[in-house]
Amino acid sequence: MQYSPLGRTGLQVSRLCLGTMTFGEQNTEAEAHAQIDYATAQGVNFIDAAEMYPVPPRRETQGRTEAYIGSWLKARGGRDKLIVATKVAGRSTELAYARPFAIHPDRRNIEAAVEASLRRLQTDYIDLYQVHWPDRSTNFFGRLGYQHQPLADEVPIEETLASLGDLVRAGKVRQVGVSNETPWGLMRYLALAEQRGLPRVVSIQNPYSLLNRVFEIGHAEIALREQVGLLAYSPLAMGALSGKYRHGARPAQGRLTRFDRFQRYSTPRGAAAVEQYAQIAEAHGLDPAQMALAFLLRQPFLTSAIVGATTPEQLRTNLASIELELPEAVTEAIEAVHGAEPNPCP
Numbered sequence: 001m002q003y004s005p006l007g008r009t010g011l012q013v014s015r016l017c018l019g020t021m022t023f024g025e026q027n028t029e030a031e032a033h034a035q036i037d038y039a040t041a042q043g044v045n046f047i048d049a050a051e052m053y054p055v056p057p058r059r060e061t062q063g064r065t066e067a068y069i070g071s072w073l074k075a076r077g078g079r080d081k082l083i084v085a086t087k088v089a090g091r092s093t094e095l096a097y098a099r100p101f102a103i104h105p106d107r108r109n110i111e112a113a114v115e116a117s118l119r120r121l122q123t124d125y126i127d128l129y130q131v132h133w134p135d136r137s138t139n140f141f142g143r144l145g146y147q148h149q150p151l152a153d154e155v156p157i158e159e160t161l162a163s164l165g166d167l168v169r170a171g172k173v174r175q176v177g178v179s180n181e182t183p184w185g186l187m188r189y190l191a192l193a194e195q196r197g198l199p200r201v202v203s204i205q206n207p208y209s210l211l212n213r214v215f216e217i218g219h220a221e222i223a224l225r226e227q228v229g230l231l232a233y234s235p236l237a238m239g240a241l242s243g244k245y246r247h248g249a250r251p252a253q254g255r256l257t258r259f260d261r262f263q264r265y266s267t268p269r270g271a272a273a274v275e276q277y278a279q280i281a282e283a284h285g286l287d288p289a290q291m292a293l294a295f296l297l298r299q300p301f302l303t304s305a306i307v308g309a310t311t312p313e314q315l316r317t318n319l320a321s322i323e324l325e326l327p328e329a330v331t332e333a334i335e336a337v338h339g340a341e342p343n344p345c346p
Contacts, residue, residue, distance in 0.1 A: 007202025015322060016304065018307065039319065040082070086126055127174050140182065208233075211270055235296050290318075307319070
């Protein structure tokens with residue numbers, strides 16, 4: 001395994017992070033524990049979750065992912081050897097069942113959410129606590145164009161960050177991060193930290209894959225200059241880049257088959273790009289999923305790529321990508337596809 005610094009914290013996190021949003025929906029508790037066992041045996045020390053997981057979110061399963069991680073921690077011990085990350089939800093009506101008041105990243109929500117996460121994780125601290133998405137109306141979750149629509153009840157970033165700061169001072173959270181955030185939002189968090197003596201965000205968890213390299217446009221310079229590295233989610237575009245959906249295939253247990261919410265990775269443009277990337281992998285004798293991950297691991301702004309799996313074989317394949325160094329001919333071919341059809345699945 002390889003490791004990267006987490007911001008300016010002095011912590012070293014594995015370049016591949018175990019994503020867990022399948023725990024409790026597509027994976028049982030025993031399967032979840034087996035995944036963590038295998039990942040940690042391979043040197044992974046970084047696990048990412050969220051209060052809303054598993055996905056798709058449902059009242060009946062909400063929080064189950066964290067609970068499975070917590071039962072593993074209780075059974076195995078070694079809490080100090082892991083960097084455990086989780087997230088508090090942003091503005092949401094879909095998650096109205098999670099708390100008896102409106103869901104926003106405000107002080108009341110953050111305090112309630114962190115206590116619930118700590119109970120489920122069976123720990124007294126969270127290493128990295130992230131704001132899952134902004135409270136304001138802005139372009140994230142596949143939306144590229146920005147339309148200015150201020151909200152009357154918009155939670156100021158300063159309130160969110162100050163609330164997180166209180167958790168840091170209380171020892172319940174060690175570091176804070178953001179997710180699905182825009183360049184403006186990331187810089188606003190950094191400015192407020194400097195101006196008000198609030199915690200400095202150490203990471204940004206946004207989508208990044210061969211099908212979605214939007215991060216390179218506005219975020220990458222910030223990530224490098226400010227040392228706020230990317231935690232790349234959906235690095236295989238929900239499995240599309242593994243090639244398992246090629247030629248219209250729909251494997252029964254595939255995420256894109258089972259859940260409608262991920263259709264942004266099933267567009268005609270996306271399918272065409274996937275086919276071209278798969279052909280590059282085939283021409284060079286590479287596994288397409290490993291090629292896609294290895295390309296991400298080359299990026300200097302990347303702290304860690306978050307890999308999820310539903311089967312042991314998928315997890316083995318994904319983690320083995322850390323050993324793959326792409327030949328220049330492969331990266332040139334990838335760049336040629338990207339240049340002709342950039343970001344088909346933002």
